[in-house]
Amino acid sequence: MAKDKKKSVSSDEAFDESPAETLTRLTSLDSKPALHLGSRLRNYFLTGLIIVGPVGITLYAIWWFINLIDAWVKPWVPQVYLPETYLPFTVPGVGLIFSIAMLIVVGALTANLFGRTIVSYGEIIVGRMPVVRGVYRALKQIFETVLSQSNNTFQQVGLLEYPRRGLYAIVFVSTPARGEIDDKVLKGEPVLSVFLPTTPNPTSGYLLFVAEKDVTFLDMTVEEGAKLVISAGLVVPPYQAKLKRLAREAKPKPRGKTPRTRQKTSA
Template structure:
């Protein structure tokens, strides 16, 4: 006769209702501290995204207004400035006067008298050894950039750089000088491109490349500049719209559910 009895199961211990807070206190954490910290960090980053661009924009605009005021106000007679009649300084007066002066010069240059004065002024500058080279270079740059019919920096492309299989964004600047085209073109049409350095697009490389090696893009110059300045973090708006359209694309006919 088997007199052995089954061992009694070990009594279950009731979990402590305060076990989790106790472990947090032992670990040196406060209940809900991580959740609260994550929420505060999210609030801070969201506020920074909203306030940062506005603050930087206001700072740049204010700096530009003060810069123009510092240039224009000293050459304006004091009796024509609001500070002569008001006990405080009015910002932006120099900027308004500067814009008005540039418009007046443009209007005068459009007639015969203004063109005559400009031609005589250019003749005087052309006789100065150092000033004439600086003036001609700056005039050519301004005429090329601000010309309505100019095609510079209005298209964006890709070239393989620094090796095959790697591509860099370039801005198409136009045709290269005739001497460059004759010596390295070898009968193939050449093009001048500017490859900016990110995140500072004001520096870069001027490259002469065959037109067949440039891959044109449908990106605007503004979208390409955003891509360069943000080091590739900000995608062009066009790409975002294409992604949204792809998500909303209707299903093919064979994938649609049959109508019952």
């Protein structure tokens, strides 16, 4: 039992480990003679999976995104500007480069009076289309809100009793409620707009307006909260390790002996 306790690693220590520390811990077990060949191979496999897995998935996501943009943009690019016209192989990322350049050009054109006038006339034309105008206005408002207030969105993570008392769900606090919602919902109490994500896809979820007193704010960051949702609770932020470290840092340093105060004695 004592040997098993020594080999076990707490969940908080495991989450604090970097990939290099995990690699060192797993490979260090190879020096123990008690491990058989199968155990060593299993440790090597897990070590390789820890190192290669995140890197491989990240590279695949980048490659998929570049190919997706290329498939959309390259058909609109003249053949004279494509490297494949002069090279015997395909160069990935050309569509992405042209997309970034086009966005910069459009932004520069709309920064002056002439460009803003063209955009205004275009919005007037779109505003006269019954179905398109609703979609366009909603998307424009979402993009303006997200891009102009990117530093103020989802700054905190909280817990909310949902869907009934006794059950708690992770929510991302967006902003205090404003406008008509703030005026008509829970008058006299601060109201928050929170986003309740779904697992394992946090991009979908529910928008809820709740009283601020009903939200239990957490110390974890938004990134840590997203990891908790995506992993279905398997990846838990090392809260205990942080708590102990903060407690040690906040502990007052011992000072010199203070002179004792003399007690007054009654005559």
